[in-house]
Amino acid sequence: MKEQSPLRTVLELTVNNHPGVMSHVVGLFSRRAFNLEGILVLPVGDGAISRIWLLVNEDERLPQMIKQVEKLEDVRNVRRHAADHNAFVRLEEFFNTN
Amino acid sequence: MSQNQNKTKPELLTGAEIAVRLLERQGIRTIAGILGSANLPLYDALSYSKQIHHVLTRHEQGAGFIAQGMARASGQPAVCFATSGPGTTNLLTAIADAKLDSIPVVAITGQVSRNMIGTDAFQEVDTYGMTIPITKHNYLVNSAADLLHILPQAFRIATSGRPGPVLIDIPKDVQLEEVEVTAWPEPGCPDAPPSIDPMLVEAAARMMAEAKRPILYLGGGVIHSGAADVVRQLAEKAGLPTVTTLLALGALPFDHPLWLGMLGMHGAPCANKAMDESDLLIVVGARFDDRATGKLAEFCPQAKVIHIDIDPAELNKLRASHVAIGGDVGAVLQALLPRIEAQARPDWLARIRQLKEDWPLRLPGSEDPCTHYGLVKAVAECLDENAILATDVGQHQMWAAQAYPHRKPRRWLTSGGLGTMGFGLPTALGAALAEPENTVVCFSGDGSLLMNIQELVTAAQENANVKVVLMNNSALGLVHQQQTQFYGARHFASLFSQNPDFVALALACGVRAVNLDSASDPRAALREAIATRGPCLIHCSIDVQELVCPIVPPGAANREMIGV
Numbered sequence: 001m002k003e004q005s006p007l008r009t010v011l012e013l014t015v016n017n018h019p020g021v022m023s024h025v026v027g028l029f030s031r032r033a034f035n036l037e038g039i040l041v042l043p044v045g046d047g048a049i050s051r052i053w054l055l056v057n058e059d060e061r062l063p064q065m066i067k068q069v070e071k072l073e074d075v076r077n078v079r080r081h082a083a084d085h086n087a088f089v090r091l092e093e094f095f096n097t098n
Numbered sequence: 099m100s101q102n103q104n105k106t107k108p109e110l111l112t113g114a115e116i117a118v119r120l121l122e123r124q125g126i127r128t129i130a131g132i133l134g135s136a137n138l139p140l141y142d143a144l145s146y147s148k149q150i151h152h153v154l155t156r157h158e159q160g161a162g163f164i165a166q167g168m169a170r171a172s173g174q175p176a177v178c179f180a181t182s183g184p185g186t187t188n189l190l191t192a193i194a195d196a197k198l199d200s201i202p203v204v205a206i207t208g209q210v211s212r213n214m215i216g217t218d219a220f221q222e223v224d225t226y227g228m229t230i231p232i233t234k235h236n237y238l239v240n241s242a243a244d245l246l247h248i249l250p251q252a253f254r255i256a257t258s259g260r261p262g263p264v265l266i267d268i269p270k271d272v273q274l275e276e277v278e279v280t281a282w283p284e285p286g287c288p289d290a291p292p293s294i295d296p297m298l299v300e301a302a303a304r305m306m307a308e309a310k311r312p313i314l315y316l317g318g319g320v321i322h323s324g325a326a327d328v329v330r331q332l333a334e335k336a337g338l339p340t341v342t343t344l345l346a347l348g349a350l351p352f353d354h355p356l357w358l359g360m361l362g363m364h365g366a367p368c369a370n371k372a373m374d375e376s377d378l379l380i381v382v383g384a385r386f387d388d389r390a391t392g393k394l395a396e397f398c399p400q401a402k403v404i405h406i407d408i409d410p411a412e413l414n415k416l417r418a419s420h421v422a423i424g425g426d427v428g429a430v431l432q433a434l435l436p437r438i439e440a441q442a443r444p445d446w447l448a449r450i451r452q453l454k455e456d457w458p459l460r461l462p463g464s465e466d467p468c469t470h471y472g473l474v475k476a477v478a479e480c481l482d483e484n485a486i487l488a489t490d491v492g493q494h495q496m497w498a499a500q501a502y503p504h505r506k507p508r509r510w511l512t513s514g515g516l517g518t519m520g521f522g523l524p525t526a527l528g529a530a531l532a533e534p535e536n537t538v539v540c541f542s543g544d545g546s547l548l549m550n551i552q553e554l555v556t557a558a559q560e561n562a563n564v565k566v567v568l569m570n571n572s573a574l575g576l577v578h579q580q581q582t583q584f585y586g587a588r589h590f591a592s593l594f595s596q597n598p599d600f601v602a603l604a605l606a607c608g609v610r611a612v613n614l615d616s617a618s619d620p621r622a623a624l625r626e627a628i629a630t631r632g633p634c635l636i637h638c639s640i641d642v643q644e645l646v647c648p649i650v651p652p653g654a655a656n657r658e659m660i661g662v
Contacts, residue, residue: 019238020226020230020236020238023226023227023230024230027230027231031231063414064411064415067410067411068411070410070411071409071410071411072235073234073235073255
């Protein structure tokens with residue numbers, strides 16, 4: 001991650017895998033004008049559940065955001081990781097400006 | 099999961115039949131709604147139900163608020179139906195209102211067939227997408243078999259923890275799809291409340307013992323939890339002066355010596371003053387709404403906070419608490435009760451008595467039944483303590499909140515969070531359908547009433563025992579008042595230059611009507627109108643210059659009330 005970027009946090013969500021889940025999760029952020037810097041989703045195991053990785057800026061609203069995410073019916077679990085979590089690190093080669 | 103426990107002779111049923119059967123098993127007896135192309139299979143199945151009475155409304159928003167009225171009065175989840183597209187968009191306001199006030203409503207909407215979703219088909223809207231932010235949870239049903247777990251789940255979610263609305267969107271072809279049902283699921287019921295941390299209860303008890311000037315601050319969660327009895331025991335044992343929010347009116351009887359009144363923007367001055375002096379707030383099922391707290395940074399500046407709420411996201415959301423207890427508020431207070439010492443608090447309660455004397459809520463004109471406060475008082479004299487009061491939104495709502503003698507929980511139905519004009523009449527109708535032997539009064543204004551006036555016809559059709567008390571000032575009174583007080587008295591767009599003849603309008607809808615303006619004995623006319631069964635509109639003109647007083651100016655601290 002670039003040095004000048006703001007402090008970041010990585011959230012790891014375990015969710016039921018169906019077509020509406022992403023809308024439920026991202027809607028919570030978008031309607032609070034809270035930008036998601038990165039989103040990564042893939043099914044886990046037999047596909048009944050998915051894992052969503054979210055890259056967000058550190059923000060005083062983050063604890064409230066996490067509580068709201070935890071309230072979603074289709075979210076089974078939320079974990080907050082430090083900024084140095086490597087979920088997004090090796091993806092950078094797909095996102096260079098050239 | 100207890101699914102598939104109730105084995106049955108295999109039956110080939112359509113999705114619509116399954117839905118109706120599940121609603122019957124859920125104990126639903128009344129459904130309000132309007133039919134259309136995309137929910138006709140549901141209605142066809144409903145026509146065979148011997149258990150469920152369908153109430154055909156004149157607008158889907160009316161159906162949504164009828165469901166709310168049933169749910170608010172009974173505490174049980176209630177159901178409304180709407181078709182796809184405009185049927186559903188008409189329902190949205192009532193659903194959003196249920197979300198903000200935590201009311202368990204299950205809305206079932208028709209959707210275009212699956213193969214047409216996303217094609218801009220006739221009467222297609224993205225119901226699922228539109229209702230995500232205004233429901234507790236929502237579903238787009240993908241097969242008839244899925245209904246067997248979705249419907250019970252919807253009722254479980256609507257009633258568990260902090261209640262709220264759930265929407266189930268069922269495509270027409272799913273309603274028509276036949277599946278063999280070999281077992282019925284158990285009806286959905288609320289999850290067991292979360293366990294309570296005894297250490298936190300102990301800490302709360304210690305803080306209460308050490309506090310010199312505690313205040314008990316009750317919100318709508320007390321009503322939802324059915325905690326009024328334990329609240330009263332706690333208040334009396336610990337000597338706690340008590341304030342309530344708009345939604346918690348009735349949680350403690352109005353004449354209880356510990357009750358200070360409603361807090362906040364149009365609350366009792368003594369309630370706001372006492373809170374300003376308090377050193378400990380015990381916040382129960384309340385969420386620090388801005389209309390209650392005024393300028394948050396200056397709300398109860400000296401007070402530590404114990405916050406008890408079933409929704410963990412409410413704890414520390416707006417005001418940091420010293421002890422935050424997640425759990426059913428009734429259960430938490432039950433756990434707290436044996437751990438607190440009985441306290442007389444002579445100094446603090448003497449101070450409270452002084453504040454009540456020095457800073458009472460004044461209700462001028464209470465003796466005249468044709469003034470705003472007098473009308474509320476006169477109506478109250480015609481009712482017993484079980485009668486239900488619904489309101490619309492505006493000045494009449496605040497006057498009724500202030501002047502009505504609230505005695506019991508679930509007898510005061512008002513739109514708090516969303517503040518929806520048009521709420522009153524259909525919500526009152528829902529309450530009357532839930533308690534047909536009872537009397538339901540709806541205080542309304544001429545602005546609010548016209549927003550769902552069409553449901554007068556529904557009231558006549560159902561012969562519901564609803565009395566609409568219309569305070570008519572030919573204005574959008576509360577905004578007119580704000581223009582008077584905060585916009586240099588520039589009354590733009592808040593006065594109605596044209597208003598219908600409401601008495602004639604009610605009669606045209608098949609509803610009796612009484613005009614107190616021309617009654618020789620308004621009290622007698624009122625008493626007779628309320629005592630006679632069936633719907634009735636009671637009209638009374640109110641001076642547009644009357645204000646809701648006192649008022650905390652928007653953005654000011656509660657101690658800066660004016661018009662005291």
